[in-house]
Amino acid sequence: MKLQISDGYKSFGAFDILEGAGLQVKGSEKIGLVGRNGAGKTTLLRIMAGEEDLDRGQVIVPKNVQVGTLSQITFSDLDRTVHEALLEVFEPLKQLERDMEALTRVLETDPGEANLEKFDRLQTEYQAKGGYEYEKELKTVFHHFGFSEEDLDRKLSEFSSGQRTRIGLVKLLLSKPDVLLLDEPTNHLDIGSIEWLEGYVKRYPGAVIIVSHDRMFLDHVVDEIAEIEFGKVRTWPGSYTQFVKAKEDWLEKNHDAYMRQQEQIRNMEALIEKFRYKKNKAAFAQSKIKQLDRMERIEDSKSDRSRMKARFTSARPGGKRVLETDHLQAGYESVLADATFTLMKGERLAIVGPNGTGKSTFMKTIAGKLAPLSGTFRWGHQVDLGYFDQDTAQDTGTGTVIDELWDVAPNATQTEIRSTLASFLFTQDEVFKDISDISGGERVRLALAKLMLAHDNVLLLDEPTNHLDIPAREALEDSLKDYDGTVVFVSHDRMFLEKSATKILEIRDGKTTLFDGGYADYLEGRAEPVQEETRAAEKKPAAKASFQDQKALKNRIRKIEELIGQEEEKLEAMRELRYEPEYYQDYRKMEELDAQIDDQHNAIAALYREWEEKLAQVEEAEG
Structure with a gap:
């Protein structure tokens, strides 16, 4: 057993987060920790890492078990190079190298049997612990998080806080703790890095507990799901998709069993009431009373079914040709993307590509927030643009949630405002929360609510699923499928891409390629891009075959x-x-x-x- 939580309770003020939660890690399990935003996933990780204490309950971690989490990785000296910072992980191997070097010098003057045997032991230990492989491993992991080998020689101070977080994740993976705790590891990674991380985690020798809202990542990596709901943890074998079906089946069967037991209880109570005062039946009634007392009561199934209910609509239809680009070059000093395509009404275009290739830059360009380097783009007749990115989501006012919505829709009725907020899970007193007190996920939901009230017929969405939990992502997918307008969006969530896109524009090495269909079609058709304007030529009828x-x-x-x-x-x-x-x-x-x-x-x-x-x-x- 590597880690165990038993009957755990944790509260923050008046809010009960964990109420009798339990979890056990025995070997090299890959566990997906899921639940709604605010359910207590990160709190549970912090408790497992020893960074939070339970109010009541027990956490058992054997002394020889190392638990690792990103918050433990700190960079105290930002003037050091990345390479120096990452090599700290391998200090035991570096010490072995120093010991071997010192012994080599001794052997020059004293090549006795004892020294030779000691050197052989050191060398065997060095090899067994990966001494001849760690530099290659360091460079490989670093590369797959979107960095170049040259970046290893740069100082930590030269990187943004987001980049340093990724470097910290590299360091955590290289440290190989017995129990690896990952909190949203796919955030800010491109699809290529996510796919590599899947393989790494799948083959990781220790146990891994992952908080993630990336359904495809969970499907590809985990062999067990632990769901936090109503303060308790219930585990389910298999992938996330298997968990969803198994939970639905369990809820239905458990409810049926509960209803049958309730009927049995009512029948027994009726018999007791009928016979308890009759002398010749009193013993029978008493036996039924004892039977009821001994009966193990089934709790009715309960599950949090509350869900974001976005419904985007457009105030006016607009024209059929929504956007035309002609060698549109987006970038700052150098060209990041060069695109020529036509977007028609009702299409949902996803923009994909490695980090740093210009996806957000391209979005800002067609939104009119950044001038193109060259080429042209033209929006169609009566286009109303709605724009969302993480900056606009986090850059909100200073009033309350309801004030923020009223600012963008001053003519809306209170009923419409409250109804819209309720659709995005802001209910009762939550609508009067100060903006400064709401979470990242709540800010995204509020920004989407503002967008919904604008009734635009074209939506430009840059990473709209960031900070959203799985039910909210699914609700957004449904709303975009039902939307009568046109959508252009950037996302690294492959399930969201599959469910939402009708076309995919890939940006890679300054070039763009257009594909029909969702993510699966994109993978299958990468070798066969859509060649617009060239498929209109009609084929001549062939002669009838014999x-x-x-x-x-x-x-x-x-x-x-x-x-x-x-x-x-x-x-x-x-x-x-x-x-x-x-x-x-x-x-x-x-x-x-x-x-x-x-x-x-x-x-x-x-x-x-x-x-x-x-x-x-x-x-x-x-x-």
Whole structure:
């Protein structure tokens, strides 16, 4: 057993956070800690890390078990280089190096058996602890968090606080505690870094407890879900998706069992009441009373079903062609993105790409907040723009929540304002909270509420899911799908991309590529970008195929289908290699593997194209 919390209670003022919570970590489990914002997830992590005490209950961590969390990683001297700061993790290995160097000098003058045996022991220990690999591992992990090798020689003071947080996460991973606690580790990481982190965590030798609202990350990494609800922790085996279904099934079955027991209790109480005063039935009634007393009562299922209910609508329809860009170059001093595309009414365009490629810069450019370096963009007829980013979400006024909403909709009735706030989970006295007292998640919900009241027909959303819990993300997905306007958004949440996007614009190395569909389509179709304006040319009708030709075509179609199955199996095997230490600990090998995966995507895409062409020929010949 590595860590155990039993019957834990924790309150902050009048708010009870944990009420009899328990959790056990036995070996190398990968546990996803989920629950609504404010449920107590971070509090529970802090208790496990020894940074908070329970008001009542017990926390057991054996003395030989090291628990690691990001808050323990500090950089006291910002004038040191990143490399120097990260090497602190390997101080025991550095000490072994110094001991070996000192012994080497001794061996020059005294090469006796005892010294040789001691050197052999030191060298064996050094090798077993990864002494010959730690520099490579350091560079690999650092690289996968979006840094270059040259950044290792820069001083910590040269990095922003957000970048230093990522460097701290690198240091935490390199320290390899027995129990690794991660609080929203995918925040501010791009998709490539998230996918690498999935492989790293999946193969991590110790236990990992992860607070995350990234559903796909949880699905790919964890083997157990611990949900905090109503102050208690209930664990469920499997991934997040499996947990959602299992919980729904349990709620239904438990409620049915509760209702059956209640009916049984009512029947028994009726019998007791009927016979308790009859002499010849008094013993029977008494036995039923004892049976009721001994009965283990089933608690009715309860689950927090409150959910954000955003509903975006547009005040006027606007034109069909919403946005046209022609070699639009966005950036500050150098070009980060060069785009030519047309956005039509009702489309939902997601912008993806590695960190630093210019996604937010591109959004600011089309929003008119930043002048383009060159090229043009033109919004269509009667376009009303609504803009959201994390800066605008956090940059709020100084009044109350309800005042903030009234400022943007002064003509709205109190009923409309209160109803809108209730849709975003601001109820009763919460609407009179001071803005300065609300959390990051509440600020995002408030900013989205303001956007909803504006009734714009185009929404520009830069990372709208940051600080939102899973139910709020799902509600936002639903609202965007039902929205009658057009959406352009940036997100690294792959599930949100899959559920919300109808097109994806990838920015990479200063170039842009457009793909149809959601995230899964983007992955499958990276080798086959949409070529707008070139697919309008009509194909000439082919001559009717002979019977033999049709037979050959059908045979080829069957063969292609077999090949597609085989090649997709190969692709899946390649993807699995990402989780092998040989690859995820060596970024050069990982880059080579990614290139091979891209080539495999190309091969499969080519087979699908041929399959579609042959199928069309058969249909034309038969039609």
